[in-house]
Amino acid sequence: MESAAFPLRRDIPALQSDTEFDVLVIGGGIYGAWAAYDAASRGLRTALVEAEDWGAGTSSASSKLIHGGLRYLENFEFGLVRHALTERRVLARLAPHMVRPINFVLPVWRGARVGMGRLRAGLVLYDTLAWGRQPVQRHKRFNRDRLL
Ligand SMILES: Cc1cc2nc3c(=O)[nH]c(=O)nc-3n(C[C@H](O)[C@H](O)[C@H](O)COP(=O)(O)OP(=O)(O)OC[C@H]3O[C@@H](n4cnc5c(N)ncnc54)[C@H](O)[C@@H]3O)c2cc1C
Incomplete structure (x- = not known):
């Protein structure tokens, strides 16, 4: 998927090739997604690997409350x-x-x-x-x- 801000690609061959990344994030839950977004928006070449799918873990179970703990x-x-x-x-x-x-x-x-x-x-x-x-x-x- 391409975004206007910076390209986001589902590119398995790039991960299997000799392509070098600055940052590898493991897990596409909210923290992984944010870490990857933050790294990429600072100009770092960023890859994210996810065992299942975006938000497949705890993040899909969250009640999405911005609570104060x-x-x-x-x-x-x-x-x-x-x-x-x-x-x-x-x-x-x-x-x-x-x-x-x-x-x-x-x-x-x-x-x-x-x-x-x-x-x-x-x-x-x-x-x-x-x-x-x-x-x-x-x-x-x-x-x-x-x-x-
Ligand atoms: C019922 C419930 C309600 C909640 N409600 C709130 C709320 O209202 N507000 C709030 O702020 N927080 C809430 N939370 C807490 C919040 O959901 C979690 O703190 C947050 O989702 C954790 O995100 P995460 O990215 O660390 O983990 P996850 O969302 O679990 O992401 C981890 C990801 O890593 C992947 N993964 C794991 N191992 C590997 C591997 N070896 N290789 C590749 N990928 C891997 C998993 O598939 C998963 O997708 C709630 C939690 C629960 C359970």
């Missing part, structure tokens, strides 16, 4: 959450045609693994770590009647 708070990985939240903001700014906010309702019932107190503490911390201009609203709490 809420679940990592459970492991006290605050730096990682902060980093993910910054990345969320950057992606929303760079690609507003692809990244849009989605609202979720997280029901919490009696006896849930993460109870209301812990969830609220986590979400307040999450909103705090997301300081600065964010593409999404801060969390809100609804009691059962208000939500219904």
Whole structure:
């Protein structure tokens, strides 16, 4: 397939010949695809090999959320959450045609693994770590009647 920016070719003979590449990426999941794109856009002669097909692995199972890593708070990985939240903001700014906010309702019932107190503490911390201009609203709490 040819792209206007730089040529992308499915070229097995080139891989089997003596052609020299600057970069060989193994795996065409999101990370491999991005690494190859980044290398090629810097002018490096780049090859990518994929055992199955583009996105055949974990990348096809992703829910495609540009999330801020809420679940990592459970492991006290605050730096990682902060980093993910910054990345969320950057992606929303760079690609507003692809990244849009989605609202979720997280029901919490009696006896849930993460109870209301812990969830609220986590979400307040999450909103705090997301300081600065964010593409999404801060969390809100609804009691059962208000939500219904
Ligand atoms: C259910 C689920 C939901 C998720 N939801 C989200 C989400 O909402 N947001 C988010 O940011 N992340 C999410 N993730 C995480 C995200 O999907 C992964 O972090 C990401 O897809 C990993 O990409 P990858 O390129 O490292 O791996 P992969 O997508 O697995 O790519 C690896 C590729 O390498 C190929 N390969 C392996 N060995 C070889 C070899 N020897 N030679 C050639 N090719 C090889 C495989 O065929 C595969 O295509 C989710 C993950 C899961 C499972």
